[in-house]
Amino acid sequence: MTSKLKMGKAKQGMPVSTKSLWKRMVEFWEVYLLLLPVALYYIIFKYVPMFGNVIAFQDYSITRGILQSEFVGLKHFTSFLNDVYFWRLLKNTLMINLYGLLFAFPAPIILALLLNEVRCTPFKRSVQTITYMPHFISAVVVCGMILDFISPNGLVNSVLNAFGIESKKFITDPQYFYGVYTVMDIWQGIGWGSIIYISALSGIDAELYEASAIDGASRWQQTLRITLPCLLPTIAICLIMRVGQMLSTGFEKIILLYNPAIYSTSDVISTYVYRKGILGGEYSFSAAVGLFNSIINFLLLVFANWFSKKATGSGMF
Amino acid sequence: MAKCKRLVSFVLCGVMALSFAGCDKKETTPSSDAIDTISVFCGRSASLSEEMKDYNDVASFQKMEELTGVKVEWTLPPASGYDEKFNLMIASGNYTDVIVSSWKAQGAEKFHKDGIIINLLDYKEHMPNFMAYTEAHPEFAKDYISTDGKLLYFPYIRENLESNVFYGPLMRQDWLDKLGLEVPTTSEELYQVLKAFKEKDPNGNGEADEIPMTGVGASGVGLLLNMFSTHHGFYLDGDKVVYGLLEDNFTEGISYIAKLYEEGLLDADYVFQDRAKQDGKITNNKAGFMYSYQPTTISNAMAEKDPNFKLVGIPNLKNKEGKRVTYYSAYATSVLPSGAAAITTACKNPAAAVKWLDSFYSKEGIEAMNFGIEGETYTKENGECVFTDLVMNNPERSVSKMFDRTSGVFNSYFPSVQLWESYSKSLSSYGKAAIETWADGTDISGILPSINFTEEEKKKVADYMAQITTYADETVDQIILGQKPVSALNEARAKIKEMGMDEVLKIYQAAYDRYDKTNVSF
Numbered sequence: 139m140t141s142k143l144k145m146g147k148a149k150q151g152m153p154v155s156t157k158s159l160w161k162r163m164v165e166f167w168e169v170y171l172l173l174l175p176v177a178l179y180y181i182i183f184k185y186v187p188m189f190g191n192v193i194a195f196q197d198y199s200i201t202r203g204i205l206q207s208e209f210v211g212l213k214h215f216t217s218f219l220n221d222v223y224f225w226r227l228l229k230n231t232l233m234i235n236l237y238g239l240l241f242a243f244p245a246p247i248i249l250a251l252l253l254n255e256v257r258c259t260p261f262k263r264s265v266q267t268i269t270y271m272p273h274f275i276s277a278v279v280v281c282g283m284i285l286d287f288i289s290p291n292g293l294v295n296s297v298l299n300a301f302g303i304e305s306k307k308f309i310t311d312p313q314y315f316y317g318v319y320t321v322m323d324i325w326q327g328i329g330w331g332s333i334i335y336i337s338a339l340s341g342i343d344a345e346l347y348e349a350s351a352i353d354g355a356s357r358w359q360q361t362l363r364i365t366l367p368c369l370l371p372t373i374a375i376c377l378i379m380r381v382g383q384m385l386s387t388g389f390e391k392i393i394l395l396y397n398p399a400i401y402s403t404s405d406v407i408s409t410y411v412y413r414k415g416i417l418g419g420e421y422s423f424s425a426a427v428g429l430f431n432s433i434i435n436f437l438l439l440v441f442a443n444w445f446s447k448k449a450t451g452s453g454m455f
Numbered sequence: 456m457a458k459c460k461r462l463v464s465f466v467l468c469g470v471m472a473l474s475f476a477g478c479d480k481k482e483t484t485p486s487s488d489a490i491d492t493i494s495v496f497c498g499r500s501a502s503l504s505e506e507m508k509d510y511n512d513v514a515s516f517q518k519m520e521e522l523t524g525v526k527v528e529w530t531l532p533p534a535s536g537y538d539e540k541f542n543l544m545i546a547s548g549n550y551t552d553v554i555v556s557s558w559k560a561q562g563a564e565k566f567h568k569d570g571i572i573i574n575l576l577d578y579k580e581h582m583p584n585f586m587a588y589t590e591a592h593p594e595f596a597k598d599y600i601s602t603d604g605k606l607l608y609f610p611y612i613r614e615n616l617e618s619n620v621f622y623g624p625l626m627r628q629d630w631l632d633k634l635g636l637e638v639p640t641t642s643e644e645l646y647q648v649l650k651a652f653k654e655k656d657p658n659g660n661g662e663a664d665e666i667p668m669t670g671v672g673a674s675g676v677g678l679l680l681n682m683f684s685t686h687h688g689f690y691l692d693g694d695k696v697v698y699g700l701l702e703d704n705f706t707e708g709i710s711y712i713a714k715l716y717e718e719g720l721l722d723a724d725y726v727f728q729d730r731a732k733q734d735g736k737i738t739n740n741k742a743g744f745m746y747s748y749q750p751t752t753i754s755n756a757m758a759e760k761d762p763n764f765k766l767v768g769i770p771n772l773k774n775k776e777g778k779r780v781t782y783y784s785a786y787a788t789s790v791l792p793s794g795a796a797a798i799t800t801a802c803k804n805p806a807a808a809v810k811w812l813d814s815f816y817s818k819e820g821i822e823a824m825n826f827g828i829e830g831e832t833y834t835k836e837n838g839e840c841v842f843t844d845l846v847m848n849n850p851e852r853s854v855s856k857m858f859d860r861t862s863g864v865f866n867s868y869f870p871s872v873q874l875w876e877s878y879s880k881s882l883s884s885y886g887k888a889a890i891e892t893w894a895d896g897t898d899i900s901g902i903l904p905s906i907n908f909t910e911e912e913k914k915k916v917a918d919y920m921a922q923i924t925t926y927a928d929e930t931v932d933q934i935i936l937g938q939k940p941v942s943a944l945n946e947a948r949a950k951i952k953e954m955g956m957d958e959v960l961k962i963y964q965a966a967y968d969r970y971d972k973t974n975v976s977f
Binding site for chain 2: 197199202203217221222223285289290291307309310311395397398399401402405410413414420
């Protein structure tokens, strides 16, 4: 029996209308009215401002405004691509994302799978609550705490020393940055990220498990053959969305954690452009870099979606 | 029908709510002849407490209204929303008569070219006080007169060096006394003192847990370079603009700092800690020396906890030639970038507006802006202005809160001249002592003044410097932390030249020469 679950299509039990769109809109006008503010929000605040991207191709001056600022074509894009640090920034951005994909992405899934096995409900709930609390702590506080923990005399080094391991220079040695950032990401995101998987897991038909138990499947086989395939569409969507943000990596957390001694691994596109912006009030340059990031992200998104469809049969669009 | 009625009432409520959003304050335009009101757009200082409506509640401005007969209508956006409101006002074309802003940073020339603000020199016959002040203090004039000889705004000026000084070297005097040491004056003496702090347990707890010197980031620690006559960024060597890293004495300076770090005399956390952590180390009796702000807050906090605690400002340390040199730019910032007033083309009577702004530089005006209202907030004793008990000993409010309500120049939000005689009275004894020590005998001739760039120059500099500072900061930190040897500086110098440093130096030199040659007689 194939279970090609297509996300967002057939919902069981809902009546499907056969009238035209217009007639449906009139018939269910309260529902569409409810949708109207949201639709307007997206049109006014997301789509209309897109025209502002034109400043990426100008030498925008705040006193002259968009219509009178000089048009310079691709000047900012070339200046960005030719920047001495361009490749390093790109590498750092991609590396941080790669570590995230390899370690921080599976973490919530594993947590969800583990929690799914827990029978004792109070324990399950308390673990869930404890793990999603860090999500609500502001980035400034989290980074302040992390800097304290990994400082030369901080908590982590004290623990290492207790085991006879020498103190490591976590915050001044570039090689540790990806690790520190990823661990912080996992700590903050694991609980919140697991919510969506836990809810997907609870939607798996119990009959499938019963049927497999009758056929003699062990728990491990059940996980491999039932749980994971059923979870696959959710995983695919989350993966696609994450890939679509690859180039716009978490600016605030990095700015709060980095320092010049570790620029070689921690300086990413957004932090560099931020420093450049401070020096020159470079609206056009930042707009150009932002546009560049968005275009690449979009292409990655489309590719990830296509790949997901080919590999798992489900995609976002 | 009931459904319809409810819908109608909801819609009516909504319309009513929306209409309130449209209300806004109207700005009155002044009458054509001698003005009796003037509209001013200015940032709302954080020192204006909630109960005060606007600056007309501050004693200085009340006195100015009496002296000039001009009533001010303030438009005061809060500091966080200032830029937005400013941009909106400019874009709308509906300007107030006067706009107070950081004109130098904004590029006043741009606004003048676009016909938004006027050249005040067109009305120079109406500003005798300001002209006299400029003639008496030509060293300030280069800062506010533009390179093509225009005056586009009235500046906020701090007349005395002490008013600019708020940052310098601080040391635990009680530790020095305990160990029987003299205040260090040279780099060698400082090294010995720091070593003693580390080895001789001045905090008396029997553990060698002292961190002799602490600091925040490369700029906090970088002031040690002053002892080697150099500095992190751009500065002056005579009349030449130089960049620290390229100079020879920079190598010596960085080696010194690296040595301090290696021997554990410099806080390993300096690279990433913030001011709160740094101050915490001082108040926890761990650190003995740092470059930071005047010690009022720390001293007040420690006064009860530990009566022996003495954090004092020590004189700026000497360089090889025995001169107390500093390159900390604030010391030379007498003309502040903020608090400058420009007159817009919307002003119907610019001559009168110029006359009004000029009155803030007259003798009576400066006195009023610094001390407030005679008889109420200050009295004259032997020709000197002395604040009354209302300000200095008010049972309801602290001294600094009373200054907020009294002295118009206490915070730089409106152009006039701030005098050390008034500002110093607002400081605690700790602060005043530290500031006077730091200002005494310090040579600030090497500090690069705030020169103006043209728009193309600014863009070029920004483009190059983004890469250069990234590389320079990274290399310097790595050398200090011991990750790279001091010889890496040679490689860095070559790399920076490749990145276009020569171009940048040329631009800086040209801008400085222009600045230096500014014709200050008008």
